[in-house]
Every structure is written in structure tokens, then in C-alpha cells.
Amino acid sequence: MNSDVVVNVKDVSMRFLQASEKITTFKEFVIRSLKKKISYTEFWALSNVSFQVRRGELFGILGLNGAGKSTLLKILSGVLVPTNGSVSVHGNIAPLIELGAGFDPELTARENIYLNGATLGFSRKEMNAKFDEIVEFSELKEFLDVPIKNFSSGMYARLGFSIATSVSPEILIVDEVLSVGDFMFQQKCENKIRQMIDNGASVILVSHSIEQVRSLCSRGIVLERGHVVKSGDIDELCDFYYERYS
């Protein structure tokens, strides 16, 4: 395999079994297993998805709601295990799938920086070294000792983004996160992403905004109901996407 490929997704399919009626109590379970009445309906959120992301590349994933984007990102970050197919990832992944993943609302911003760092696999010592950078980038210096349950969603986003990018991941997954926060901060994030790319990181970006994807990404795929309907150069992709859905 080409050494430049940092993420290799091969024929990935994800099946969800939806129990026709969800069984969550023991009594129900016993009665139904005795009657052999547990039935499932299959739902394939992804079918045979394949693509590769190279080093230093900004890779866009486009698709309407329900196309399977989030499922795909969860598989990439290791949260879900695919039903079929394989994903190989070379390097550290920092997922920005949902803001404040792993934040504890009762704790202060300061404590959450360490906690969040640890969920990404970084020790206290390593986080100490990055602490100032995170605080400065997030512009939350005055609120460091406030429990983050009192934070606004914009503040959450800033803190989450600052932590995830400070650990200099080789692969950053960004899911709609950039749409939170004001214009200034969005600019700042985009600059940060470009800077990371220049340093050899790869970014996988999911966005509804065609403009954002077009201006940032170089290649990508379009997902529709779990299938890759088009892949390749971003301009072609965006035109295709625009025509197909408008």
C-alpha cells in the first residue's frame, strides 16, 4: 500500500438491526424468546464504501441528512465497528464529531481540558505543555474556573476545537463543528486547519456548506443512502452535488 495513504477504507458496510419493537426489560425478553418472537429489520447505513485519504489532504464528505456521514465518521474514529470491510488508520485521530465529546458539565473548563485530553489518549503532563496554547486559542481565559454547564454552545465549540487541534493529530475529523461559533472564530479555525495541513496533517471534513467544502477541500466523496455515488476532485463533486439536489 502507498505509504502516503493515512486512512484506507475498504468495502465498509454497516448494518443496524432494529428490533421491530425494542425489548429492554427482562420480562419482555423472556416472554418473547419463549415465543420466538424477536424479529429484526435490517438497515444498512453504509454499503461497500471505499476511499483513501492521503497525507496532507483535506478530504470532504458530502451528503444529505441520513446519507450515512455520521456513521462513517464514527467508524473512522473507532466508536463503531463495521459489519463488513476494513478501515486502516495510520496516525493519531482526533475526532471533532460532536462538540464537547467527553466534557463533564459539572467540572470547570480547566479540569475538562485535562479530562478531554485524556479521552484522546494524552496524559496530564502532555496536556500541561499544551495548556496555554489551548487557553489562548479558545479565548476563554476569564472562564477557566467556571463549570462548563454554564457555557454557551459557542464556548463549548471553541474549547472543543482548541483541545482537539492542540494535540497535533495526524488526522482530524471535523463534523459540522465549524458552523458553530461566530464568523471570526470560523475564520480562525479555517486558518488553523490550513496550518495543520501545511504541517502534514490530514483532515476529513463533513459539512452542509458546499462553499466551505469547495474552498477548503481538494478531494472527497458524495454519499447517498449509504452508497458512494461520486468520488474525486472537489469541484466536480460540488457541481454534481449541487445539480443533483437542487
Place this chain on the structure above:
Amino acid sequence: MKKNDGIIDLWKYRDLLWQLVAKDVKVKYKRSFIGVLWSLLNPLLTMLILTIVFKELFRFNIENFAAYVISGQVIFSFFSESTSLAMTSIYTSGQIMKKVYVPKAIFPISKILYALVNTLYSIIAVVIVCLLTGVPITASFFSSLLTIVYVMIFSIGVGLILCSIAVFLRDLEHIYGVLLTAWMYATPVIYPAEIMPDRFLFVLYCNPLYFFVTHFREGLLYHQLPSIELNLYCLMYALITLVIGVYVFNKRRNQFILYI
């Protein structure tokens, strides 16, 4: 980076483990006046009630009854607290698990370590009671610390099994509560093991906690080292349970995310 979700990953994420434990301890004592002292006071007060009820009302005749009760009770509550928390740990940590990859076993294990911290405070209470009631603390006390290790391994095993099932069947939470009550009476916490009628002796021998409690009291109350046989029983129960726990958990863990 390989994500094998096993022991290696657990070691890699050890810092998260400590932080989860520290977080739980911090949150527990937040907004309470005397904070950590509660871990000391709780077993003391329960012991006081049990001692009054059973010594004065039921006229149990056990030497050093107060120390007898509190030593059994601390071991049993370590087990019951840690396993109950571990049982619910998977779905109470759903928010993290749904968004980032972390080795899943970290959640039940962090709850057990948290209960361990509380237990270590409670042991101070045990020592205080021993000294106040004229039971000297001797070098054999160290063997009682070994008991804690046995109970911890056993609890990790039980906790892994419970949380693997509870994700799919939440009823377990209620069933286990009742089961724990029965289990406590099947363990000589309050009563002396000798009053168990012969035909019920098997209840004690099938009960790992009987061995743990006995092991704990040998060094603490009777100032002798637990026999090798007793140690082997404890070790065997702890390890077998751990192996079963790891097996069940590994079989189920990939499906957790679909049910939380």
C-alpha cells in the same frame, strides 16, 4: 494506530482512568461540608446501629462485636458499591462512548477503583473502632490489605459481567439490588459463621464473600495469618471470576454502542 480495545489500550489510556476516578471522588464530595470525612462516618454510623440492634436487642455473643461487624461490613460494601456502580457504568458513560473511541472496560474499572478509594477511607474507620474497643492492631493487619486486593479482582470480574448484561437488560439493576440484600445475609457480616446450620453450610462455601470476610478478619481481629488454604480459595474465586468477566465483556463490548 491499532485500536484493539484490550489490555494494551487500557494501559495507554491509564491517565483517563485516573482522571475518571478523581472526577468521581471530586463530584461526590462537592458541596458537602465535611467532604471526605463521610467515607469515614458512614461505616461508623451503620456499625453503631447494627451493634446496638444485634448486641443489645438480640444478645449476640461475639467477642468485640463492634469490630466484628464493621470489618465484615466494610468488605461487603466495597463489593456491593463497586459492582453496582460498575453495572450501570456503561450506559451512564454513553455520552463519551458515543463520540470518541476509548477502551470500554475503562468505565467499569474506574468505578471499582472509585469504590476502592472510599473503602480505603473506611478502613481508617475500622482501625479506629478496633483501637477504641481494645483490639490491638498488629503486623498481621497487612494480610487484611491483601483481602482488599482479592475483593477488587473479584469485583472487577463481577462488574464486567454485570455491565455487559445490564446494557441490554436494564432490569438487572433492580434484580441485583434484591440479590445483594440476600447475598449480605448469606455472608457472615452481622452473625457469626458458627450459627449457620449444617444443612446450610454449602451456602457459605459457595459464597466467595464468606472467604474474603473470613480472610479479612483473621489478620485484623484474631492476629494470625490466614492459612494457605484460605488464601487459595480467595485467589481461585477472584481469578476465575475475572476470567469469566473478561470473556463475557469482550464478547459483548462491540454491541454496547448500539444499545446506549
